[in-house]
Structures are given as structure tokens and as C-alpha cells.
Amino acid sequence: MEKYDVLKLDNQLCFPLYAAGKEIVKKYVPVLDKLGLTYTQYLAMMVLWDGDGISVKELGSKLFLDSGTLTPLLKSMEKKGFVIRRRNEADERVVSIFLTDEGRNLREKALHVPETVGKCAKLTPDEAKQLYALLYKLLNNLSE
Amino acid sequence: MEKYDVLKLDNQLCFPLYAAGKEIVKKYVPVLDKLGLTYTQYLAMMVLWDGDGISVKELGSKLFLDSGTLTPLLKSMEKKGFVIRRRNEADERVVSIFLTDEGRNLREKALHVPETVGKCAKLTPDEAKQLYALLYKLLNNLSE
DNA sequence: CTCAATTAAATTGTGTACAATATAATGGAA
DNA sequence: TTCCATTATATTGTACACAATTTAATTGAG
Numbered sequence: 001m002e003k004y005d006v007l008k009l010d011n012q013l014c015f016p017l018y019a020a021g022k023e024i025v026k027k028y029v030p031v032l033d034k035l036g037l038t039y040t041q042y043l044a045m046m047v048l049w050d051g052d053g054i055s056v057k058e059l060g061s062k063l064f065l066d067s068g069t070l071t072p073l074l075k076s077m078e079k080k081g082f083v084i085r086r087r088n089e090a091d092e093r094v095v096s097i098f099l100t101d102e103g104r105n106l107r108e109k110a111l112h113v114p115e116t117v118g119k120c121a122k123l124t125p126d127e128a129k130q131l132y133a134l135l136y137k138l139l140n141n142l143s144e
Numbered sequence: 145m146e147k148y149d150v151l152k153l154d155n156q157l158c159f160p161l162y163a164a165g166k167e168i169v170k171k172y173v174p175v176l177d178k179l180g181l182t183y184t185q186y187l188a189m190m191v192l193w194d195g196d197g198i199s200v201k202e203l204g205s206k207l208f209l210d211s212g213t214l215t216p217l218l219k220s221m222e223k224k225g226f227v228i229r230r231r232n233e234a235d236e237r238v239v240s241i242f243l244t245d246e247g248r249n250l251r252e253k254a255l256h257v258p259e260t261v262g263k264c265a266k267l268t269p270d271e272a273k274q275l276y277a278l279l280y281k282l283l284n285n286l287s288e
Numbered sequence: 289c290t291c292a293a294t295t296a297a298a299t300t301g302t303g304t305a306c307a308a309t310a311t312a313a314t315g316g317a318a
Numbered sequence: 319t320t321c322c323a324t325t326a327t328a329t330t331g332t333a334c335a336c337a338a339t340t341t342a343a344t345t346g347a348g
Contacts, residue, residue: 003255004193004251004255006255006258006259007190007193007251007254007255007257007258008190008194009187009190009191009194009206009207011258012190012258013262013265013272013275013276013279014168014169014172014261015187016276016279016280016282016283017161017164017165017168017279018165018168018169018183018187019207019208019283020161020165020279020282020283020286021161021162021164021165021166022165022208023208023283023286023287024158024161024162024282024286025158025162027286028158039162043153043159043162046151046152046153046156047153049148049151050152050153062153063153063163064163064166064167107148107151110151111147111148111150111151113151114150114151114155114156115150117158118157120285120286121157121282121285121286122285123278123281123282123285127278127281128157130274130278131157131275131278131279131282132157132160134267134271134274134275134278135157135160135161135164135275136160137267137271138160138164138168138265138267138275139160139163139164139167141264141265141266141267142164142167142168142171142264142265143167
């Protein structure tokens with residue numbers, strides 16, 4: 001064991017996290033392309049399909065993203081006709097995001113996406129479950 | 145269990161991977177700032193500390209990055225005085241990357257980085273080991 | 289009620305990422 | 319030897335991601 005071994009790429013936990021994250025997002029690209037979505041937009045749609053009319057802030061807290069990322073993202077989704085951004089009447093500071101009919105219809109077309117990409121991971125259900133649990137534990141620890 | 149449950153954010157494996165990756169990189173930023181490095185530049189330095197004089201291509205295959213990312217990254221690192229980019233004499237297509245003395249000295253100053261950031265993860269050694277193994281398994285499956 | 293502090297979005301600037309394309313050097317087949 | 323396919327890097331264009339700042343609306347202490 002050498003002094004500088006702690007600085008070897010192979011000894012980092014963060015690197016495979018960073019690399020695997022990027023690589024799996026790449027698997028989504030061709031699949032989501034057919035729906036007219038980028039990966040980040042797909043994440044936003046998943047939140048909105050689960051319940052729209054939420055604010056940029058609420059969306060951001062679920063996705064770990066801020067307005068600097070979301071504002072242009074949502075504008076682009078609005079231009080594509082998937083969502084509508086509307087200033088809240090009760091509190092003009094807040095922008096609420098609503099799905100259009102087209103955005104709502106996209107849900108059906110996206111149903112196959114998780115399995116299509118999930119197959120690429122080639123993990124056993126048990127491994128996937130373990131990984132999921134560890135990642136959420138880490139994520140919670142990091143945002144404390 | 146509802147039809148659309150597969151599209152819930154909470155049922156995705158990819159999302160905590162994406163989110164945890166981003167969150168842990170954020171922990172590096174203030175630490176690496178003192179060394180004058182970004183996170184991606186730090187990854188590149190780890191590879192180079194382990195052995196410099198390698199090509200852009202070799203560096204990219206270790207980091208899962210292409211020349212579109214690495215060329216500007218390495219130019220910026222060269223401007224800061226950490227590396228030198230030199231066309232290979234035997235094969236003019238190849239650019240080899242060498243550490244400067246300043247770049248080499250940075251290694252000592254970076255020794256504390258992994259532990260400083262590692263503490264934020266707050267995982268037991270066993271959990272970290274499990275996560276590491278699963279992430280590399282996933283990474284290998286994805287790049288097959 | 290009033291104004292300073294707070295809050296929500298938007299904007300600005302920097303730095304990745306990567307697909308697609310361009311450029312230039314190399315190597316191999318005929 | 320010639321030239322076509324391949325290879326390595328660079329460039330271009332698009333899309334995040336986030337820190338820092340700005341703008342505008344709201345709230346709460348006095």
C-alpha cells in the first residue's frame with residue numbers, strides 16, 4: 001500500500017457513480033428521442049405525470065435541480081407543447097407547471113421506457129434492489 | 145399496483161444514480177477549488193499522477209470521456225500550468241499529456257481530498273464496498 | 289401601515305458532456 | 319506508389335448544471 005494509493009481512480013467510490021450515471025443516461029437518449037424528450041425533461045415529465053400544477057420550486061426539490069436549470073428546460077418543454085407555465089394568481093412569484101393534453105398523452109408512449117433501458121443494466125432483481133437502497137441512503141446522507 | 149407505476153420517479157434505479165452522482169460532485173467543488181481544479185480536471189489528474197505521457201484517447205477511455213470534452217478541459221489545465229499537451233513525433237495525430245512540476249506537486253496537496261469528501265457519504269466501509277462493487281458491475285454491463 | 293428581510297424565478301457566466309462533423313495523419317490494398 | 323479507409327484530435331452546436339446575481343412579489347417586525 002503506497003501513500004498515493006488513495007488518489008488512484010480505482011480507489012474512488014465517486015468515479016463509478018459519476019461514470020455509471022453518465023453511461024446509463026446515454027442509454028435513454030435514443031429511446032427518449034422518439035418521444036421528443038431529453039433525459040432531464042423525461043424526469044420532469046415523470047414528476048408531472050404523477051401530479052401537475054406544482055411550482056418550479058417543488059419540481060426542483062424533487063429532481064435536485066434549481067431554477068437556473070429548470071427555467072430554460074421548462075421553456076423548451078413549453079415550446080414543444082408538453083407543458084404550460086403559468087404565474088400563480090395568489091402569489092405572483094410562483095410559476096406553476098401544467099401538462100397539456102399532448103404532454104399527458106406522452107405518458108402512454110413512455111410506458112415501455114423503463115424496461116427498455118432497464119434491460120441494459122443487466123442486474124439481477126436483487127442486485128438492482130440493493131443498489132437502489134444504497135444509492136438512496138447515500139443521497140439522503142449527502143443532502144442532510 | 146397501477147399501470148403507470150413504472151413511470152414513477154421513486155421506481156427508477158437511474159434517478160438516484162443521476163442525483164447522487166451530481167450531489168457528491170458538489171461536495172468536491174469547494175475542496176478542489178482550493179487546488180484550482182474542477183471535478184473533471186481532478187479525475188484527469190488522478191489518471192496522470194498514476195502515469196503521464198498518455199494520449200488523449202487513452203485518458204478518455206479511462207474516464208469515459210471523448211475529445212469533445214477533453215480537448216477544452218486539457219487546454220484549460222495547460223493554461224493553469226498543470227499539464228503540457230505535446231504532439232507525438234512518431235504519430236502526429238496523437239497528443240500526449242505530460243504533467244508539469246506544478247501539476248506533480250498538486251498530488252501532495254490533494255492527498256486529503258478523498259477522505260474529506262468520503263466523510264460526507266456517511267456509509268459504513270461495508271456499504272461503501274457493496275456500492276462500489278455494484279456500480280462497477282453496472283458500469284461494465286453498460287459499456288459492453 | 290411601512291419598509292427591510294425573505295422568497296421564487298429568471299438571468300448571467302462558466303464548465304462540462306456528447307453527437308456530428310471536419311481536419312489531418314497514417315496504414316494498407318491493389 | 320497511389321489512394322481509400324481508418325484513426326486521433328479538434329470543432330461546432332445543443333443541452334444541461336450550478337453558483338452568483340437580479341428582479342419582483344410577499345411577509346413580518348415594529
